[in-house]
Amino acid sequence: MKADPQNVLTGAHYLDGNYAIAEGAIAAGCKFFAGYPITPSTEIAERVSRRFPLIGGIFVQMEDELASMAAILGASWGGKKSMSCTSGPGFSLMMENFGLGIMLETPCVLVNVQRGGPSTGLPTLPGQADMMQARWGSHGDYEVIALAPDSPQEGFELTIHAFNLSEKYRMPVLLMTDECVGHMTEKVIIPPPEEIELIERRYTDKKPGEAWPYQENELISPMLPVGEGYKFHITGLTHDYRGYPVINAEAQAENVDRLMAKVKENVDDLTWLEEKDVEDAEVVVVSYGISSRVVQPAIAKAREEGIKVGQIKMVTVWPFPEKRIRELAGKVKALIMVEMNYGQVYLEMDRCAAGRCETYICGHAGGTVHDPGSVYSTIKDAVK
Amino acid sequence: MSVETTKQVSDEHPMEHLLRMDRIPHIWCSTCGLGTTVRALAEALEQLEIDHDKVAVVSGIGCTGRVAGYLKLDSFHTTHGRAVPFAMGLHIARPDMKVIVFSGDGDLVSIGGNHFIHTARRNIDITVICVNNFIYAMTGGQVAPTTPIRARSKTTPYGNYETPFNIPLLAASSGAVYVARWTALHVRRMAMSFAEAISKRGFSLVEVIAPCSTLYARLNKLGTGLSLMKFYHDNSEIRHGADLNDIAIDYQSKIVVGKFLDVEKPTYLDALNHHNAGIFGDKYKPYGGGNGSD
Amino acid sequence: MAATEIRITGLGGQGVILCGYIIGKAASIYNEQHATLTQSFGPEARGSACSAQVIVSDQRVLYPYVTAPQILVAMSNDGYKKYKDTLAAESILVYEKDLVKPEGGGDGVRMFGIPATRFAEELGRKIVLNIVMLGFFGAVTDLMPVEALRKAVETSVPAGTEELNLKAFDEGYEYGVKLLEESKAST
Numbered sequence: 001m002k003a004d005p006q007n008v009l010t011g012a013h014y015l016d017g018n019y020a021i022a023e024g025a026i027a028a029g030c031k032f033f034a035g036y037p038i039t040p041s042t043e044i045a046e047r048v049s050r051r052f053p054l055i056g057g058i059f060v061q062m063e064d065e066l067a068s069m070a071a072i073l074g075a076s077w078g079g080k081k082s083m084s085c086t087s088g089p090g091f092s093l094m095m096e097n098f099g100l101g102i103m104l105e106t107p108c109v110l111v112n113v114q115r116g117g118p119s120t121g122l123p124t125l126p127g128q129a130d131m132m133q134a135r136w137g138s139h140g141d142y143e144v145i146a147l148a149p150d151s152p153q154e155g156f157e158l159t160i161h162a163f164n165l166s167e168k169y170r171m172p173v174l175l176m177t178d179e180c181v182g183h184m185t186e187k188v189i190i191p192p193p194e195e196i197e198l199i200e201r202r203y204t205d206k207k208p209g210e211a212w213p214y215q216e217n218e219l220i221s222p223m224l225p226v227g228e229g230y231k232f233h234i235t236g237l238t239h240d241y242r243g244y245p246v247i248n249a250e251a252q253a254e255n256v257d258r259l260m261a262k263v264k265e266n267v268d269d270l271t272w273l274e275e276k277d278v279e280d281a282e283v284v285v286v287s288y289g290i291s292s293r294v295v296q297p298a299i300a301k302a303r304e305e306g307i308k309v310g311q312i313k314m315v316t317v318w319p320f321p322e323k324r325i326r327e328l329a330g331k332v333k334a335l336i337m338v339e340m341n342y343g344q345v346y347l348e349m350d351r352c353a354a355g356r357c358e359t360y361i362c363g364h365a366g367g368t369v370h371d372p373g374s375v376y377s378t379i380k381d382a383v384k
Numbered sequence: 385m386s387v388e389t390t391k392q393v394s395d396e397h398p399m400e401h402l403l404r405m406d407r408i409p410h411i412w413c414s415t416c417g418l419g420t421t422v423r424a425l426a427e428a429l430e431q432l433e434i435d436h437d438k439v440a441v442v443s444g445i446g447c448t449g450r451v452a453g454y455l456k457l458d459s460f461h462t463t464h465g466r467a468v469p470f471a472m473g474l475h476i477a478r479p480d481m482k483v484i485v486f487s488g489d490g491d492l493v494s495i496g497g498n499h500f501i502h503t504a505r506r507n508i509d510i511t512v513i514c515v516n517n518f519i520y521a522m523t524g525g526q527v528a529p530t531t532p533i534r535a536r537s538k539t540t541p542y543g544n545y546e547t548p549f550n551i552p553l554l555a556a557s558s559g560a561v562y563v564a565r566w567t568a569l570h571v572r573r574m575a576m577s578f579a580e581a582i583s584k585r586g587f588s589l590v591e592v593i594a595p596c597s598t599l600y601a602r603l604n605k606l607g608t609g610l611s612l613m614k615f616y617h618d619n620s621e622i623r624h625g626a627d628l629n630d631i632a633i634d635y636q637s638k639i640v641v642g643k644f645l646d647v648e649k650p651t652y653l654d655a656l657n658h659h660n661a662g663i664f665g666d667k668y669k670p671y672g673g674g675n676g677s678d
Numbered sequence: 679m680a681a682t683e684i685r686i687t688g689l690g691g692q693g694v695i696l697c698g699y700i701i702g703k704a705a706s707i708y709n710e711q712h713a714t715l716t717q718s719f720g721p722e723a724r725g726s727a728c729s730a731q732v733i734v735s736d737q738r739v740l741y742p743y744v745t746a747p748q749i750l751v752a753m754s755n756d757g758y759k760k761y762k763d764t765l766a767a768e769s770i771l772v773y774e775k776d777l778v779k780p781e782g783g784g785d786g787v788r789m790f791g792i793p794a795t796r797f798a799e800e801l802g803r804k805i806v807l808n809i810v811m812l813g814f815f816g817a818v819t820d821l822m823p824v825e826a827l828r829k830a831v832e833t834s835v836p837a838g839t840e841e842l843n844l845k846a847f848d849e850g851y852e853y854g855v856k857l858l859e860e861s862k863a864s865t
């Protein structure tokens with residue numbers, strides 16, 4: 001279905017990444033936002049709180065991030081598209097109920113505007129060091145979907161995409177941006193509503209008494225609406241298709257396997273890569289978010305010097321584009337991961353390269369984006 | 385103690401339509417106070433003659449947290465401490481529904497304490513039923529923020545010395561509009577209070593003092609769950625409208641019960657709609673239709 | 679055209695960020711260019727010297743931060759001092775005459791001063807100082823057509839203050855045009 005015109009500020013705007021994300025959420029039909037102020041993500045909440053009253057949305061500033069995440073799950077089960085945003089320590093607190101969202105299979109979107117860590121770290125400066133926390137931050141085994149915008153424009157577009165994926169796969173989806181994108185102001189084109197394609201929630205077509213929260217043998221079950229007599233039960237405990245707790249190894253295998261299969265069996269649909277000059281490349285620079293932008297002057301410079309270097313920008317970081325990286329590892333001399341941390345997503349790339357090509361991490365502790373010079377030297381090292 | 389029955393008896397259970405009979409027998413110990421409390425809620429829902437399709441129960445973690453799993457309503461078993469904010473989100477998304485949080489003392493006022501006071505402060509239109517058995521039962525009997533001074537638990541083997549919360553006082557001073565306390569013995573009054581609390585617009589709290597026979601009673605050598613019920617019988621005093629400062633619970637001493645508070649205040653959605661209508665005038669459509677709550 | 683890096687510096691409350699916002703908006707929305715605005719946040723942004731950085735380019739801006747600005751707009755002496763050494767060679771300094779005391783030209787920095795505070799005060803609202811500066815900036819740099827800047831002023835200032843702000847902009851602009859003519863005449 002198409003976006004509701006009342007939600008869409010069609011036109012060319014000059015917006016920062018956080019505002020663009022807020023507009024993306026609103027265009028996607030988000031009607032419930034619960035959050036707690038934390039730098040550098042707060043402008044998302046501020047924009048939403050300003051825009052919501054006249055379009056029937058509810059913004060609640062919660063007592064903390066634990067509550068924020070719990071509230072958006074409750075609202076999602078109540079039938080609203082819901083979201084929260086956070087940064088740094090707030091992301092750690094949200095991990096608890098992020099796991100509940102995965103377990104209950106609850107569509108919602110969580111934005112992390114990454115800053116430097118650990119702990120309070122660098123509240124006002126960028127980082128990309130929560131990528132592994134995004135992947136594994138809640139306890140237990142599960143798969144996640146995480147997207148990384150490189151600009152306010154992508155902040156807008158990927159937020160809509162995140163909502164769509166969350167409905168399609170019936171799970172929370174992460175938008176992993178960073179302070180630089182969040183606070184950077186650029187032109188953002190908001191298309192007319194009829195050009196914004198939205199995936200709506202799938203509800204069961206079975207009658208009360210015949211439907212369960214997780215249909216037997218279905219990878220992704222349609223949801224059951226509350227208040228319509230289904231009288232269903234769902235729990236964060238390991239459960240069967242009826243939503244009833246079952247505490248044994250078989251039920252655990254069935255439950256967890258399915259949660260993981262939702263993503264694993266759809267990696268191709270979820271993978272979104274933008275490739276440039278990879279065909280003839282000897283070296284490929286892999287990166288995501290703002291890092292995928294600042295590597296480009298370095299790549300251009302190396303190309304000018306005749307170095308065959310290509311680029312892969314990961315729009316979807318999780319699930320990791322394993323297949324493509326394996327393929328490339330057999331063809332290229334080296335893969336370079338550029339990220340604002342000391343090598344997190346790099347670990348996945350290195351694993352997939354499996355020794356078939358050299359791998360390099362061009363990383364740092366965060367606080368600023370990469371100096372293109374450092375990327376250039378890594379490229380030079382790689383072709384030596 | 386009606387749900388603590390065998391399969392055979394439960395076949396004729398009068399509240400069957402409100403219970404998930406496919407999940408009975410339940411996990412609770414015999415003479416635990418939880419069954420009685422669930423029974424009282426079922427009775428309240430009957431009395432109210434409301435559409436049960438439009439009632440949801442949210443629980444956190446703990447023995448009481450399992451309640452959501454036995455009630456045949458839309459029911460959500462969430463994470464430890466977070467039942468209240470989950471319920472808040474659900475309520476705001478579906479203000480036409482009655483949302484009831486049914487959880488234990490540790491869940492609601494320890495790990496969930498911050499959510500409890502803030503949700504009361506906002507006067508979110510939900511009902512919270514807090515079963516207080518003075519102990520962390522699911523994890524095997526550790527001290528709770530409600531454990532009376534001198535009472536023993538597995539982490540206060542020489543007796544507790546921390547001041548416990550007075551839950552009705554906490555709720556009332558945080559902004560709740562309806563506050564009552566009963567013991568598991570007061571089934572009829574408890575059911576009545578539940579019904580009132582559910583009908584009440586705003587944040588309502590009913591505390592139920594209930595026996596944990598297996599842990600609290602045993603660790604403190606207080607006999608069985610039945611002995612505790614006898615204790616409630618002999619030691620509880622009904623005092624409606626009591627001064628909330630006077631109703632703290634000491635170890636094995638008088639338990640003041642009754643309806644302590646029943647006042648009118650705009651709910652969260654009332655306040656939001658009223659405020660926004662003032663700011664935006666006709667451009668503002670009240671959220672949730674009408675007054676935003678019913 | 680290669681990218682032009684601009685830094686605007688001044689005191690908190692002078693509208694430094696809005697100034698940067700308007701330049702970026704003018705370039706990207708009204709002049710079909712690319713413009714990336716970044717700013718300092720946090721304690722730094724609350725202190726005395728605050729700054730906004732804009733990169734204007736015909737191509738997409740890839741590296742978002744300003745390193746060696748070709749244009750420094752200074753509305754406070756502290757800000758000027760903090761950033762003067764980052765100016766690229768052959769760059770332009772646009773400054774508030776009564777607030778900033780530039781120290782020599784060096785490296786062929788072209789300097790243009792305007793008593794913007796006095797203009798603003800004469801308009802009755804000291805707060806439009808930044809918009810006077812913007813008009814002046816539009817005249818002494820030829821980054822983009824003045825109409826683009828003017829339009830961006832009109833669509834960025836609080837509703838109801840458009841007229842005042844456009845007047846402030848025009849006064850700054852005219853002062854700049856006159857200054858350029860005079861300096862041409864004298865060379």
Ligand code: SF4
Pocket residue numbers: 411412413415416417418447517521522595596597598599600
């Ligand atoms: S451990 Fe205590 S609270 Fe839990 S079911 Fe048994 S008696 Fe009830």
